[in-house]
Amino acid sequence: MLGAALLAVLPLLPWVDARLALPGWLGGPVDWPKVGLLAFLHACWESVAQGLPTPCLRLVRRLRQSVLRSLGRSPAPRAGLGREPVRPSANTFLPVLFAGVLMLPPAAAALVALPAALTGAAGAPRLLRRAWNAAQFALAAWPAAALFHLLSGPRLLLGSRYPAALLPALAAVLVFCLVNGALVAGIRLLAERRSPAELARGALTVLGPPAFVHALGGLMMAVLWQGPYGAFAALLALLPLSVSAWVFAQGHRERAAHRATVEALVQAVEIKDAYTRGHSERVGRASVLIADQLGMTGERLRTLHFAGTLHDVGKLGVATELLRRNGPLTEAERRAVEVHPEYGHDLVRGIDFLGEAHSGILHHHERMDGRGYPHGLAGERIPEFARIIAVADAFDSMTSTRSYRRGRPVPEAVTELRRCAGSQFDPLMVEALVTAVDRCGWQPVLPAAPEADAAVPDIPLGVPEPAPRTVAR
Secondary structure, three states: OHHHHHHHHHHHOHHHHHHHOOOHHHHOOOOHHHHHHHHHHHHHHHHHHOOOOOHHHHHHHHHHHHHHHHOOOOOOOOOOOOOOOOOOOOOOOOHHHHHHHHHOOHHHHOOOOHHHHHHOOOOOOHHHHHHHHHHHHHHHHHHHHHHHHHOOHHHHHHOOOOOOOHHHHHHHHHHHHHHHHHHHHHHHHHHOOOOHHHHHHHHHHHHOHHHHHHHHHHHHHHHHHOOOOHHHHHHHHHHHHHHHHHHHHHHHHHHHHHHHHHHHHHHHHHHHOHHHOOHHHHHHHHHHHHHHHHOOOHHHHHHHHHHHHOOOHHHHHOOHHHHOOOOOOOHHHHHHHHOHHHHHHHHHOOOHHHOOHHHHHHHOOOOOOOOOOOOOOOHHHOOHHHHHHHHHHHHHHHHOOEOOEOOOOHHHHHHHHHHHEOOOEOHHHHHHHHHHHHHHOOOOOOOOOHHHHHHOOOOOOOOOOOOOOOOOO
């Protein structure tokens, strides 16, 4: 990859151009101020799209901190420092790169993404990832710019011949996206061992509406840049896309804050009831598997994941001794435990972003035959989120090995869920879980060591029947 990227920029060297007699449009002449300005603009707008301070702002802050330290004063911490990027593994703002493809020779277009790739955020190993990102966009830009020139794109663009100039521009953007998607899919195939079909679907998503909008932005930027008002007019073309990128970054920050809130509540529950460590997250994951099989998507699927993860948050209001009791509970103790859905609902009622999750948390112990709690709802009167969580909760409870009892194999848990379908569980949700587990698999929670496995007892399958209700007189 790095070698291929270096070969792509070799035509910029005068002695290479002279010895190999390459076509002039491959390497030069190069308008270096334009290359530098495009690279700077891409670095700035990429920072905005990632929700990070721009390079200029970072430089100003560092200079200010240096001045304050030289005066013996401690600089106050600034908002934004230490933030993680919105999408650390991908460039999110492409119009400037597309404009470079349309305005520069291929070898120069390959350099536009270089500063942002080398200075942007990257995971470990940081140096290798940054080098990969730089090479990836260089190799995507080079063939796109070459195709644009072969299709006489620069001549049509300078002559303002529309719509004829649109065809080479869109062809160049298409090549950029295809090469970029193929490189990303290839590295994931090697590093993450994902299936080729999954990677092919991921690669094709780069050709969706966002890529088309960014392509139009890049084309408009190139047209305005080469007009009478130059780069200033081109910057105006970026304003609408800049606003949308900033809004997207802020939305991502908000969703990250929501996840942090949910994780903090789950951690509090697991500290209180260590026996069920990891149970909340697995129920959230199993709930998503069921909902995905039912065709649920988007924001509702995300809310269901929160509901499944927080379904036992009401245990914070139950005595720890009752939660950790290995033996049977008295009638009064059982009723004290059964009140946890209402505690959970009261606890999260003021969290607006949970929305439909409130009813899922409150009713996840209802039964289809109306003998559940806390309100004794039956059939379709039980909210859909609660019917999904009930199946996911029982499935994970039966397949998980805990310190006081052994988990059951997945086939036995599935048999038990089907036996209870119709009376305790919604049959539609049970079959959705069975299909999803067959398709995606499920890893039961096993004991830490063979000795521990031998120490825990077997337990009967199934969820205990509810105690008969006493009628108050």
